[in-house]
Amino acid sequence: MDAMTDTNAIERRSLHLELVERIRPLIVESQLNPGDKVPEKVLCERFGVSRTPMREALKVLAAEGLVRLEPNRGAWVTLVTVEEVEEVFPVLGALEALSGELACTNIADAEISHIRRLHDQMMDSYRDRNLVDYFKTNQEIHRAILLAAKNQSLTNTCQALSARMQRARYAANLSEERWADAVAEHEQIIRSLEARNGRELGQILRQHMKNKQESVLKWLRKTNTDQESECAGPGQQC
Amino acid sequence: MDAMTDTNAIERRSLHLELVERIRPLIVESQLNPGDKVPEKVLCERFGVSRTPMREALKVLAAEGLVRLEPNRGAWVTLVTVEEVEEVFPVLGALEALSGELACTNIADAEISHIRRLHDQMMDSYRDRNLVDYFKTNQEIHRAILLAAKNQSLTNTCQALSARMQRARYAANLSEERWADAVAEHEQIIRSLEARNGRELGQILRQHMKNKQESVLKWLRKTNTDQESECAGPGQQC
C-alpha cells in the first residue's frame, strides 16, 4: 500500500516563503554583502512581486538573524562580527558534537560509504590544493553527518546558525598549516564514523569547530583591519 | 565618559514585533491551544491593528515553529508531538550542557549566590509540595544559568526551542518519584556550579534534560490517549 502511505500532497507555497528561500542564498553567498542596505524596491522588481510579500520575507530573514530591520529606515544585511563568531561557534560546536553522536547511532551503512567517498574525494582536492572543490566537499560531508543524525530540529537549528557564519569567503584565509590540521581532523572524523564511535566523533567535531572558529576569527580580524577606513559611515554596525 | 558610552538610543519598535512578543506568550502559556486555529481577525481587533502587521507577526512565529501556516487556509498553533519532543529535547540537552560549561567560566560570584537563593527557595517549595512555585523557581534557575553563560546566541536558540516545548502544563504530570529525582539532580547542579566544575555541570544538566524528556513524553502519551477521540478533524496534525 505504498500509494497510500506516500505523501502525494501537492506542494503549495506562499510567495513570502519563496522569497525567503531565494534571498537567503543571496545573503549567504554574498551577492548581498554584509553591511549593505537591502534594496527592497529593487528586489521587488527583480522577483516581480509587490512590497507586501517582500516585507514579510524580510521579517522572517530578520528573525533568522540574516538581516537587521531598523524602524522607518529599512533592512540591512547583518555584519559578521567578532563577538558574534565567538558566540555562535561554540553553539555550533555543541550541536555538531550532538550530530556526530546521533549519526553513529542512526546512520545506515550506505550513508557511511557515501561519506567515505566524499572524504576520499576531498582528499584528492587537498592533494591538488584545489580550495574551491575542497570547501564544497567539506561542506557536503558535514551536512551528510548532520542529516545522518536524523533529527530535523537539529538540522534546522544548525543550518540557521551556519548560514549566519557562512556568508563570506573564509576559504581565502585557510593557511597551509591550518589546512593540514583540518585534513588530519577529517581523517579522525571518518575513522570514528566508520567505527560508529559516537562519543569520539562528537569530541572531534567539537574540536574541529573550535579550530574553524580561530581560522574564521583570523580572517575576520584581517578583513576588518583592511577595511578599517572604509566603513566609517553612521548607522553602520562597525 | 559614561554618558557617551551608554546606549541612549530611543527604543523604536515596529508593530509586527510588538505583536510577536504579545502573541508568543499567548501560545506558550496555552491561551491559544495547540491545534487551534489562530483567529487572525479576532487578534487584529483585540490589538487594534490591521491585518498587514498581524500577518507579518504570524510569519515570524511560523519561522519560530510556534504556528504552522497552511497556504490559503490560515495559521494553526502547532501541536507538541512525540516526534518533536524526541527531537528537540536532545538538542536542548546539548545546549544546556554548553550553558553549564560556559556559566562556570563566566559567572560572577554574586550570580552564584543568587542562584543558590533560588535553589533554597525551590527546596522550600518542594518540602511544601507546592508544584506551581516549584516550577516557577525551577525555570528561573535554568534561565539564570543560561544567562550566566553570557552567550546571546545560545540564549536565543535555547529559548526558541524551549518555547516550543513549554506550551502546556507538564507540571501536572510530575510523579512523586520523578519529582524526588529531579530535586536530587538540582542538588548536584548547585553543587557543581558552586564548585565551578563546568564539565560536571554540563553532564548533569544534559542528564536532567533527558529525564525531563521522559517525563514530558509520559504526560504527552497520556494526554494523547485521553483525547484520542476528540481531535479527529481533517487538516489537524493528529
Add this chain to the structure above:
DNA sequence: AGATTACATTTTGAATTCATAATTAAGTCA
C-alpha cells in the same frame, strides 16, 4: 566656505482594497 533652514523627493509602515481560494449553506435528486 561652511553651517542652517526650508522645501521637494523618496522610502517606509501600515491600512485598505480586490481577486481568488476555501468554507459554509442551500438546494437538488436518488
Add this chain to the structure above:
DNA sequence: TGACTTAATTATGAATTCAAAATGTAATCT
C-alpha cells in the same frame, strides 16, 4: 434520509493606496 451540486459567504494572499518619517537638495545666512 443522505449524497452530490451549486450558490452565497467568508477568509486569505497579495497589490495598491496613503500618511508619516527619513533623506536629499536648494536656498539662505553668517
